Amino acid sequence: MTKNIAGFICGILFGTGLTVSQMSNPDKVLAFLDVTGNWDFSLILVMFGAIATLSAAQYFILKRKKPVCDSHFHLPKTGNLIDRRLVLGAIIFGVGWGLVGFCPGSALAALSDGKPDPFIFTIALGMGMMLFNRFHNKK
Amino acid sequence: MDNFTPYSALIGGCLIGLSAALLLFFNGRVAGISGIIVDSFSTEINHRYWRGFFLIGLMLSAAMMNTFFPAAPVTYSRHMLFVVISGILVGYGVRLGNGCTSGHAVCGLARFSLRSAVATLTFMSAAMLTTYIMRHVLEY
Numbered sequence: 001m002t003k004n005i006a007g008f009i010c011g012i013l014f015g016t017g018l019t020v021s022q023m024s025n026p027d028k029v030l031a032f033l034d035v036t037g038n039w040d041f042s043l044i045l046v047m048f049g050a051i052a053t054l055s056a057a058q059y060f061i062l063k064r065k066k067p068v069c070d071s072h073f074h075l076p077k078t079g080n081l082i083d084r085r086l087v088l089g090a091i092i093f094g095v096g097w098g099l100v101g102f103c104p105g106s107a108l109a110a111l112s113d114g115k116p117d118p119f120i121f122t123i124a125l126g127m128g129m130m131l132f133n134r135f136h137n138k139k
Numbered sequence: 140m141d142n143f144t145p146y147s148a149l150i151g152g153c154l155i156g157l158s159a160a161l162l163l164f165f166n167g168r169v170a171g172i173s174g175i176i177v178d179s180f181s182t183e184i185n186h187r188y189w190r191g192f193f194l195i196g197l198m199l200s201a202a203m204m205n206t207f208f209p210a211a212p213v214t215y216s217r218h219m220l221f222v223v224i225s226g227i228l229v230g231y232g233v234r235l236g237n238g239c240t241s242g243h244a245v246c247g248l249a250r251f252s253l254r255s256a257v258a259t260l261t262f263m264s265a266a267m268l269t270t271y272i273m274r275h276v277l278e279y
Binding site: 078109 | 154172191193204263
């Protein structure tokens with residue numbers, strides 16, 4: 001139960017952060033990605049604010065033996081493995097991101113602006129994820 | 140540079156960082172949105188619920204913000220075909236590369252993960268190149 005409440009509150013904070021910083025606005029994201037245009041590096045400051053807050057808090061949080069609602073911390077176990085899969089995945093994601101300016105979180109936050117674009121994007125996002133499952137499970 | 144918004148960017152960023160910190164503190168989980176979306180369809184109900192609540196909270200708070208503090212209207216100028224292609228590429232890419240902007244560029248970098256640094260530099264370069272081609276080569 002506490003886990004669900006924590007999830008809900010964290011979602012609210014995340015969505016508020018995305019909208020306050022205007023990262024849910026693809027125009028704003030494309031203005032960052034368009035380095036040779038009228039460059040707007042607000043996105044770097046969003047990242048900076050998020051990383052600074054999280055890494056400072058994390059320093060204390062990870063001193064605990066376990067999180068409040070679970071038996072252990074679930075951090076990625078991939079370590080520092082840098083393989084073809086990681087780089088290829090990042091390239092495919094980057095091309096998609098640069099094409100329209102949506103990433104998964106920003107599209108969900110933009111759903112409520114009443115335009116068709118974030119809806120179509122979110123459906124296509126789900127299709128891309130399912131496509132991956134299809135190929136991946138065959139191996 | 141007239142469109143630069145340093146204060147709202149920093150405040151919004153800190154809220155995202157706070158969200159990720161609380162999620163780690165309470166649930167012991169990394170706030171990577173693509174991972175949360177994928178696992179919210181997990182067959183294990185225990186895995187599903189808090190993620191569903193997270194995503195509902197995200198969409199709800201954004202809807203509230205859009206309603207009560209409407210920001211500059213977005214000019215969606217991309218052809219729907221590009222939106223569909225973009226969504227499929229993002230969905231496939233984040234699964235293959237194990238993370239998106241939140242997972243790699245925020246949570247991963249906050250942990251000083253080399254893997255996430257490589258992913259972040261790679262997808263940012265690819266995105267900048269794509270935007271350059273779209274805007275200045277194809278002039279779309």
